[in-house]
Amino acid sequence: xxxxxxxxxxxxxxxxxxxxxxxxxxxxxxxxxxxxxxxxxxxxxxxxxxxxxxxxxxxxxxxxxxxxxxxxxxxxxxxxxxxxxxxxxxxxxxxxxxxxxxxxxxxxxx
Numbered sequence: 001x002x003x004x005x006x007x008x009x010x011x012x013x014x015x016x017x018x019x020x021x022x023x024x025x026x027x028x029x030x031x032x033x034x035x036x037x038x039x040x041x042x043x044x045x046x047x048x049x050x051x052x053x054x055x056x057x058x059x060x061x062x063x064x065x066x067x068x069x070x071x072x073x074x075x076x077x078x079x080x081x082x083x084x085x086x087x088x089x090x091x092x093x094x095x096x097x098x099x100x101x102x103x104x105x106x107x108x109x110x
Contacts (some may be wrong), residue, residue, distance in 0.1 A: 008015070014027075014039040 018024045018027040021030055
């Protein structure tokens with residue numbers, strides 16, 4: 001007549017599995033260990049994905065910051081060059097004024 005426990009459905013399956021595992025406590029321990037291993041590998045993979053995403057985000061932010069710094073330095077250099085050119089114009093004008101004043105004073109003295 002076959003194994004009488006086979007007609008008990010899931011209860012029969014659990015009872016057979018517990019017997020093969022060496023008892024109910026061992027079956028529970030095996031299930032827990034398997035669940036931990038599955039969860040651990042999932043968490044490790046998730047951690048890798050999250051770590052990669054954070055790294056990519058950090059690199060993108062650093063790239064944006066670097067571009068902003070380079071742009072700022074370029075604009076500062078352009079502004080400095082413009083100011084130097086403007087200052088040179090004022091120096092040239094001042095030189096001309098001083099030379100004119102010297103010429104006027106020399107004419108007065110002569």
